[in-house]
Amino acid sequence: MLKSFIIILLFSLPFIVLPQDLITNTTNRNTTTLNGTWNYIVDPYETGYYNYRYQPYDQLPEKNNSAFYNNYHAKDKLELVEYDFDKSPTLTVPGDWNSQHDKLFYYEGTIWYKRSFDYQVSKMSNRQFVYFGAVNYKAEVYLNGIKLGTHEGGFTPFNFEITSILKEKDNYLVVKVDNKRFKEAIPTINTDWWNYGGITRDVKIIEEPSTFIQDYSIQLEKNSNKTIKGYISLNNAKADENVNLTIPELDINTSLKTDGNGNVQFEIPSKKIQYWSPEFPKLYDVFIKTGYQTLKDEIGFRTIETMGPDILLNGKSIFLRGICIHEENAMRGARAYNDADALVALNWAKELGCNYVRLAHYPHNEHIVKLADKMGLMVWEEIPVYWTVDFTNEKSLANAKNQLSEAIARDKNRASIIIWSMANETPPSDPRNTFLKALINHTKSMDETRLISAALEKHYKDGVNIVDDEIGNYLDIVAFNQYTGWYGGSLEEAPNAKWDIKFNKPVVISEFGGGALQGLHGTTKERWTEEYQEYLYEQNLKMIEKIPNIRGTSPWILNDFRSPKRVLPNIQDGWNRKGLISNHGIKKKAFFTVKDFYKKIKLQYK
Numbered sequence: 001m002l003k004s005f006i007i008i009l010l011f012s013l014p015f016i017v018l019p020q021d022l023i024t025n026t027t028n029r030n031t032t033t034l035n036g037t038w039n040y041i042v043d044p045y046e047t048g049y050y051n052y053r054y055q056p057y058d059q060l061p062e063k064n065n066s067a068f069y070n071n072y073h074a075k076d077k078l079e080l081v082e083y084d085f086d087k088s089p090t091l092t093v094p095g096d097w098n099s100q101h102d103k104l105f106y107y108e109g110t111i112w113y114k115r116s117f118d119y120q121v122s123k124m125s126n127r128q129f130v131y132f133g134a135v136n137y138k139a140e141v142y143l144n145g146i147k148l149g150t151h152e153g154g155f156t157p158f159n160f161e162i163t164s165i166l167k168e169k170d171n172y173l174v175v176k177v178d179n180k181r182f183k184e185a186i187p188t189i190n191t192d193w194w195n196y197g198g199i200t201r202d203v204k205i206i207e208e209p210s211t212f213i214q215d216y217s218i219q220l221e222k223n224s225n226k227t228i229k230g231y232i233s234l235n236n237a238k239a240d241e242n243v244n245l246t247i248p249e250l251d252i253n254t255s256l257k258t259d260g261n262g263n264v265q266f267e268i269p270s271k272k273i274q275y276w277s278p279e280f281p282k283l284y285d286v287f288i289k290t291g292y293q294t295l296k297d298e299i300g301f302r303t304i305e306t307m308g309p310d311i312l313l314n315g316k317s318i319f320l321r322g323i324c325i326h327e328e329n330a331m332r333g334a335r336a337y338n339d340a341d342a343l344v345a346l347n348w349a350k351e352l353g354c355n356y357v358r359l360a361h362y363p364h365n366e367h368i369v370k371l372a373d374k375m376g377l378m379v380w381e382e383i384p385v386y387w388t389v390d391f392t393n394e395k396s397l398a399n400a401k402n403q404l405s406e407a408i409a410r411d412k413n414r415a416s417i418i419i420w421s422m423a424n425e426t427p428p429s430d431p432r433n434t435f436l437k438a439l440i441n442h443t444k445s446m447d448e449t450r451l452i453s454a455a456l457e458k459h460y461k462d463g464v465n466i467v468d469d470e471i472g473n474y475l476d477i478v479a480f481n482q483y484t485g486w487y488g489g490s491l492e493e494a495p496n497a498k499w500d501i502k503f504n505k506p507v508v509i510s511e512f513g514g515g516a517l518q519g520l521h522g523t524t525k526e527r528w529t530e531e532y533q534e535y536l537y538e539q540n541l542k543m544i545e546k547i548p549n550i551r552g553t554s555p556w557i558l559n560d561f562r563s564p565k566r567v568l569p570n571i572q573d574g575w576n577r578k579g580l581i582s583n584h585g586i587k588k589k590a591f592f593t594v595k596d597f598y599k600k601i602k603l604q605y606k
């Protein structure tokens with residue numbers, strides 16, 4: 001019998017402990033980072049998680065369970081030790097594992113992480129939480145040998161309370177990370193991006209008083225530009241707790257009282273608001289004070305709505321001059337995760353003349369969303385319901401809803417976010433429409449103020465490009481991807497293309513483009529040359545500006561990005577080459593075609 005090589009005593013816990021309600025605005029809270037060097041153990045057979053009967057150790061009835069775990073304290077209980085975290089190699093957190101060690105480049109499976117740390121709880125704090133910005137794809141989290149819980153979904157944050165477990169000395173935080181793809185997951189098994197695994201975003205300990213500000217929404221009321229509406233939720237609050245909301249620049253200083261559940265809702269009139277916009281990204285200092293803490297945020301106020309074919313920002317018709325972005329620092333060839341990475345991407349977007357970015361195909365880290373607020377870039381935020389997810393699977397729907405909930409919970413106070421996207425290029429069917437309508441309803445139940453869209457597809461019949469996807473009836477913006485001149489269609493004919501779009505709604509081309517190897521030059525007929533890509537953009541843009549109700553576009557894509565599907569030797573070599581900028585940060589000729597087009601469009605929408 002294969003002896004389990006690490007035996008630890010886990011206090012019996014409910015089998016699947018899901019993360020607690022998300023703690024929002026963590027950058028302005030009292031936190032201690034756990035970023036840095038973590039030990040890791042590769043475990044492709046999940047030997048530390050399943051016994052030889054393939055039963056999860058931490059779900060076995062008897063008190064002895066097992067999981068990979070620092071063996072300081074287990075040694076005396078161990079029958080056999082074959083692993084020792086402290087003698088194992090290290091990974092940097094945050095960061096994907098694929099780009100840190102050659103042997104992990106293609107790795108898909110389980111890796112165990114361990115971080116040891118001492119911790120001095122500060123006097124004001126009665127409660128502590130461990131917070132993960134994201135772990136791709138599934139995380140099982142243990143602290144000091146006790147299972148905190150499980151999280152599924154690779155692009156949204158989660159936290160667990162650790163108050164009764166945290167010690168002053170020798171804490172050991174162990175995380176089982178599994179990035180295996182599977183059919184029922186969100187995203188499903190097939191995607192056109194690199195499956196970066198790991199603790200890919202910040203990890204921190206959050207300190208809170210026993211009653212703390214858990215969450216809040218502070219935005220302009222839907223269809224109003226004079227009323228700030230929202231709620232504040234306290235955790236562990238008695239009824240009638242005093243809460244004070246101040247926005248000094250608006251002369252707002254409102255005293256509120258919570259209800260029996262620790263929540264309070266408010267509507268505050270204001271006639272002085274300077275509205276957030278790309279040209280004037282005004283953010284207000286907002287303070288929430290209770291008897292236990294003061295929490296600051298920086299919030300912009302703007303209205304976003306549609307009227308027929310128009311998108312109205314603060315009541316004015318706009319054109320979304322966009323670009324698609326993957327969460328990858330192409331020069332590092334790795335997941336992007338910090339302010340520096342976000343600045344590189346958004347500075348390029350600004351240089352291109354953008355007022356908008358499509359963060360594809362999953363929620364990006366909070367650094368880039370907060371930076372978009374500051375820089376004045378409107379944002380399309382999307383969950384990875386991509387291509388052929390398992391639309392008939394209730395668990396897949398619950399997972400997609402949960403990822404939406406976590407994304408909206410984290411970002412609902414960000415003025416830059418104007419669109420929640422439900423999906424990308426999902427094949428129409430009744431189960432798919434039911435699935436997407438459920439996501440749309442779920443989104444509206446959480447946020448009635450922002451627009452809802454999805455990247456649909458068009459089809460072609462009798463010489464006409466047709467967009468008649470039934471789900472378009474339920475979207476505020478009809479967005480679709482089209483690749484004239486790359487995946488078929490004539491570039492010469494493109495400017496005369498005929499369109500039949502079945503909705504009197506704003507139309508956004510959520511993707512178009514083609515590949516070019518930066519530095520490869522030739523004629524406009526030669527695929528993969530910069531000249532071909534430039535001509536493709538010229539012809540597509542002539543077509544796009546004539547599409548009925550066109551109100552925006554986000555070409556695919558800012559940078560070349562890693563994809564296991566793109567293997568053409570000496571051209572792709574594992575990179576999708578549709579970037580306007582190479583993975584060495586060099587702009588291709590098509591970058592300037594788009595830049596010129598946006599300069600022209602900007603004048604039309606003055």
Ligand code: GCU
Nearest residue numbers: 192424425481511556576578
């Ligand atoms: C699709 C898809 C992208 C993909 C792109 C491509 O439209 O949405 O994720 O990378 O096409 O083929 O390059």
